[in-house]
Amino acid sequence: MADVVAENGAPRRGRPPVSGEQRRRQRLEISRHAVRLFAEQGVAATSGEQIARAAGVSERTFWRHFPHKESCVEPLLTRSVDAFCAVLRAWPAELDLIDHLRTAYQPVLDAGSDDDVEAVLAVVRLTHHEPALRAAYLMLRERDEDALAEVLAHRMALPADSIAVRVQAAAMSAVLKAATDDVAAATAGGITPEALEDHREHLARALSLVLRGLSDASSLMRER
Incomplete structure (x- = not known):
């Protein structure tokens, strides 16, 4: 994993921070997949895990973006x-x-x-x-x-x-x-x-x- 620079200028390891625009785009992409699944199988039958998998993100990322699946x-x-x-x-x-x-x-x-x-x-x-x-x-x-x-x-x-x-x-x-x-x-x-x-x-x-x-x-x- 590549080195990134912390706010104080010191190098640190880890993923580079996600920008506001990247976050917006990721939330929108998750939203598109969630709506497709909701329409296909209903809200009750659709899990956060399914939405995350369809959107190509981890469940942890999914729940970081949305407090509950309906908010997708x-x-x-x-x-x-x-x-x-x-x-x-x-x-x-x-x-x-x-x-x-x-x-x-x-x-x-x-x-x-x-x-x-x-x-x-x-x-x-x-x-x-x-x-x-x-x-x-x-x-x-x-x-x-x-x-x-x-x-x-x-x-x-x-x-x-x-x-x-x-x-x-x-x-x-x-x-x-x-x-x-x-x-x-x-x-x-x-x-x-x-x-x-x-x-x-x-x-x-x-x-x-x-x-x-x-x-x-x-x-x-x-x-x-």
Whole structure:
């Protein structure tokens, strides 16, 4: 095993430290294998050992990344929310949200193929009959409201913890969840470009209704 240099400059033996990017990639790869196994044989019949073996990592590494096997879905689901937040951050001030989403929104951030999109939608479908995954999914959605609030706070020029921002973030999260549930059901037989285009359009229209009062709410809160 090669020598590595410790923080104090002294040589030491051992594996080089894993970078944050390497850790993220490894968690995502484990997540992909976990979702495939969950879909094939169910959550109860899938063990951490099986997931680790499929992903080519040790059980020790697997449990270091995830506190329980159900949490394996989080890296994939997080990519979906990250994609939406990225689009919101890039929303031009002069452009209507519906027009921006029509051209810029993708269901998964930096998806190189449809595989990760299908994996995310597979998780969503699984949550309807796997209670443990449903709980993990809903908890993640709740945490995602904080990310949405940060983006909206900048857009609305209000504190992220203000009631106007938090209500808008909760509403947007609910719309995103409903739209994702719909496209997951519609693509149970396979993803098509038409289905993803419909998803983008439905999401844009629903969010335009939710955010119709964004400017009014922002003005009202600043007057107080």
